[in-house]
Amino acid sequence: MSFSTTLYNTFFRRNSMFVGTIFAGAFAFGIGFDVGVTSFFDRWNRGKQWQDIRHKYVEAAEEE
């Protein structure tokens, strides 16, 4: 049995399985998309955000 036939019989044959896979995939896709976009944003703006420059100011305030 080929891969496509196995795929069809596993996921596409029953509508409950098809829709359930879509919803579960949408959940995982939403999380993955958020994580990916956030990491890209942090990498793109590296050195400009408060979390990157916080150590300069917070440590200095404690030393004084």
Added chain:
Amino acid sequence: MAFNGLKKAVTLTPCVRTLPSGVPAAPLLNLAVRAPADPHAHGHGASGPRSTPTPRWAGGVSRTSSGLASKSYITLTSTTPSTARLLHTSVAVKDAPQVPDFSHYRANDNDSNRAFSYFMVGTLGLISASAAKSTVAEFLKTMSASADVLALAKVEIDLATIPEGKNVIVKWRGKPVFIRHRTQEEIDEARETKWQSLRDPESDEQRVKKPEWLIMLGVCTHLGCVPIGESGDFGGWFCPCHGSHYDISGRARKGPAPLNLEIPAYEFNDAEGKVIIG
């Protein structure tokens, strides 16, 4: 194919039949019809019989050597069988004499083709479901309180200014909040109480995050008075309105109060020695 040899260009008149007399057949033509009355005709022909003379081939009175003669032609049906002639005389050509070969365009494997189609449908559904969920979530997020409102709704208290065994009452969202710095004896007393048999059974561990700091709303659960600290039969709080007694953990022990004093959401900031209520 056999007709090709007989194909011959013929110019056909608009009338497709000719009477035996040679007159083109125009069956419904009425030569005596009156023109319709037209008030805007500007004198181009009055309403009445047609002014154009009837053509001679259509009959009428004529002068002959023996006098006037009137002929009228009668439309006779043709003696030969008249067949309707079509407006073209060429042989009909079949558009598609044979079905073309589509095998080049057909998928090699129907199973993989079907799986791919369902996969694309499912992927579109996945993206649509994700977009719909994101839309609803972002819309609901606009209804929640913004960050500045949440920041204003918090109260920060420096715990170092509260000595052991003292009460502090702060105002938080319009309500008093009791902060009690409990001594070790009070902690022991609160923990040793048989709380399972109380009216609102709650252990002291459930009510405090750090045993020396008891933080709760100073509103009596009976009718909303503000209890008085360090009084009552159980060494805790006493409500003067209807005589409810609370112990050192803020639990209702005596009187009409049905519930323990409420615990607000709070968290400790250990680095700065503060507690943030809200």
